[in-house]
Amino acid sequence: MKQKLGFSGWLYLLPTLILIGIFSLWPVVQSVTYTLFDYKLNDQQKAGLYLNERFNTDLFNETALYIDLFLTEDLSNVTGNEDKVKVEEVLLKVDTAATSYTESQGVIDISKEERTEITNLYENTKVLIEDLNKKYTLTHADSLPLLVEDFDRSIIPSNFIGLQAYKDALGDKRVHTALWNTVLFTVVSVAIELVLGLGLALILNKAMFGQGLVRTTSLIPWAIPTAVAALMWSYLYDGTSGIVAHFFENLGLISQSQDLLLSQGGAMVSTILADVWKTTPYMALLLLAGLQNIPGSLYEAASIDGASKFKSFFSVTLPLLKSSILVALLFRTLDAFRVFDLIFVLTGGGPGGATETMSIYAYKAMFGQTNFGYGSVVVMIMFVCVAIIAIIFVRLLGTNLLDRD
Amino acid sequence: MRFSKKKLLFMFAIVVSGYLFIMVFPFLWIFITSFKTSGEIFGTGAFHVIPEDPTLKNYAIILFEKGILRAIVNSFVVAISTTIYVIVVASLCAYAISRFHFKGKSILLGLVLAVSMFPQMIITGPVYNLFYDLGWLNSYFVILPYSTITLPMAVWILVTHFNQIPLALEESAKIDGATRIQTLTKIVFPLAAPGVFTTAIITFIAAWNEFLLTITLNTESSFHTVPVAISFLRDQFSILWGEVAAATTIVTIPTLIIVLIFQRQIVSGLTSGGVKE
Incomplete structure (x- = not known):
């Protein structure tokens, strides 16, 4: 009899729950939040998740300081008495506004009244400067109009955009291409891997010799880092020194060896081939383990009943291998769908986006353009696809995947 | 149709050694290249199996620089x-x-x-x-x-x-x-x-x-x-x-x-x- 897990027993689970909570679940929730905002790290106004308007006091105080300084200097250029009074009025306003925020630092929340006040200040100052620029020759004629815009910019608008980014993504050609590339890569490479892997497993299951050697050799491509394998293949595929590219050229598969990585179709084929090389052995090992679990007596019974080798493969081997195949397919499909390292190192998504998958596009949006909002949307589309794939496979497998008692 | 045992064994041997060759070849070729000079890699020697002028310079650069x-x-x-x-x-x-x-x-x-x-x-x-x-x-x-x-x-x-x-x-x-x-x-x-x-x-x-x-x-x-x-x-x-x-x-x-x-x-x-x- 298994015991009930008492209170202290939960301590066994606690570390796992904490780690998964902080580094797996919380980030997912956070990513979903990112998708609802126009969240760009390199844009001062969008470098955070601002549900409400905010006020950048640092920018405001700095601007107030310079406007004060420049206007005071230009006061001597203003000859009309009426205008002089106007300038002094605005200067006073700027000073009052600035003193009320001298204590504040960074980005703060502001009330509606404060916001109106700042907008008024911005508009008054702007009108005054335009007016002065028309009438007089100011020393700071060029910098003042630019400077005053910073008053406006110190009000940070809310960057909450709701589902707009999803709409944009659905209409984004680059997302379509990336999704298509991902699906193409996944379907073709997993299909080839399954056929080759199954064939290899069947042969190895029968072979009297070489099993150990083949197993050792098969593990090496699986075990080396994908980035290393990708770099290795980028040399073999290289247009001038790559032996595989040279070989394909001699076979007449490509017209010149440079085409392999530099033409759109060639790059996709190269990526798929590299993936097939790296993961077919893994597939074969998984399927071989499944094959070895099928009792030999079943084949004997089948042959007594007069079944041909061909027939016994379809009525004995395949049905009994079904769950092994599905598990192998599930893991491989998900891995292929999430492919990143291989393409990142081998082609970088090129040429011209021909091998750009969802992961690569998301990475480029997030860490290349620091557009965390849109990048997260791309990731989220991928996440939904992965979830659908997983659900389909788990359904096909039945309940025995989660049955661990 | 039935293959004779010898024929079958021969076929297995070919498939298995072909597989082993494909799996090992990239590593082998990288290993050979690592001893070539860059002149040889970018020149006519790119596809030679045996380096003309074996060198350890590549290793020295990678390890120490x-x-x-x-x-x-x-x-x-x-x-x-x-x-x-x-x-x-x-x-x-x-x-x-x-x-x-x-x-x-x-x-x-x-x-x-x-x-x-x-x-x-x-x-x-x-x-x-x-x-x-x-x-x-x-x-x-x-x-x-x-x-x-x-x-x-x-x-x-x-x-x-x-x-x-x-x-x-x-x-x-x-x-x-x-x-x-x-x-x-x-x-x-x-x-x-x-x-x-x-x-x-x-x-x-x-x-x-x-x-x-x-x-x-x-x-x-x-x-x-x-x-x-x-x-x-x-x-x-x-x-x-x-x-x-x-x-x-x-x-x-x-x-x-x-x-x-x-x-x-x-x-x-x-x-x-x-x-x-």
Whole structure:
């Protein structure tokens, strides 16, 4: 009899729950939040998740300081008495506004009244400067109009955009291409891997010799880092020194060896081939383990009943291998769908986006353009696809995947 | 139609050796290239099997100038520490799942399985911001988010292994008057050790090969691990294949040693993750 897990027993689970909570679940929730905002790290106004308007006091105080300084200097250029009074009025306003925020630092929340006040200040100052620029020759004629815009910019608008980014993504050609590339890569490479892997497993299951050697050799491509394998293949595929590219050229598969990585179709084929090389052995090992679990007596019974080798493969081997195949397919499909390292190192998504998958596009949006909002949307589309794939496979497998008692 | 036994054997031999050749050839070719001079690689000697003028210069540059040793050290630090903490945490969790009844067990297992299927990309953005706020970018703290990749897999494999240890052994120890701690140290640990070891090796390889988290969180080259450091050898303007080949040869050695020594454990770890037989 298994015991009930008492209170202290939960301590066994606690570390796992904490780690998964902080580094797996919380980030997912956070990513979903990112998708609802126009969240760009390199844009001062969008470098955070601002549900409400905010006020950048640092920018405001700095601007107030310079406007004060420049206007005071230009006061001597203003000859009309009426205008002089106007300038002094605005200067006073700027000073009052600035003193009320001298204590504040960074980005703060502001009330509606404060916001109106700042907008008024911005508009008054702007009108005054335009007016002065028309009438007089100011020393700071060029910098003042630019400077005053910073008053406006110190009000940070809310960057909450709701589902707009999803709409944009659905209409984004680059997302379509990336999704298509991902699906193409996944379907073709997993299909080839399954056929080759199954064939290899069947042969190895029968072979009297070489099993150990083949197993050792098969593990090496699986075990080396994908980035290393990708770099290795980028040399073999290289247009001038790559032996595989040279070989394909001699076979007449490509017209010149440079085409392999530099033409759109060639790059996709190269990526798929590299993936097939790296993961077919893994597939074969998984399927071989499944094959070895099928009792030999079943084949004997089948042959007594007069079944041909061909027939016994379809009525004995395949049905009994079904769950092994599905598990192998599930893991491989998900891995292929999430492919990143291989393409990142081998082609970088090129040429011209021909091998750009969802992961690569998301990475480029997030860490290349620091557009965390849109990048997260791309990731989220991928996440939904992965979830659908997983659900389909788990359904096909039945309940025995989660049955661990 | 029936093949004669000899013919069949011959066919197997051809297929198997063809397969072995394809698997080994890239490594072999990289190994050969690593001894070639760059003149030979970019010249007519590019496709020669035997280097005309064998040189160790590529290795010298990679080891002493390009800092690949630093990356190997980083990889060992990161992979070993990840393995240690993940194994401790996952063993506790898997033991509880395998030995106790509790509410939400299938939810927990479903969660573990679901996390192992997450696209890693989904956690990088938020974790990047978290690490930025904590000042943890460019540090060994990167091993903590490694748990997303390694922990679910480790829990999964360990549960399978723990389930294979008969519960009766623990019960009889208890009847004989062993304390909880004694049961753990005298019965459970020795029986569980092979499974734990298998899981440790798979975790180590997964951590060693991790790429995305390191390239996003540790942008400084002094914290690059092997996969990331090696990807930076390919820069857009000059690709020195001789150095790439030498670096690849060097970083493949640790993996090669692990595979040669622990292949049985690796195969058992890979195949025990699936469905219950």
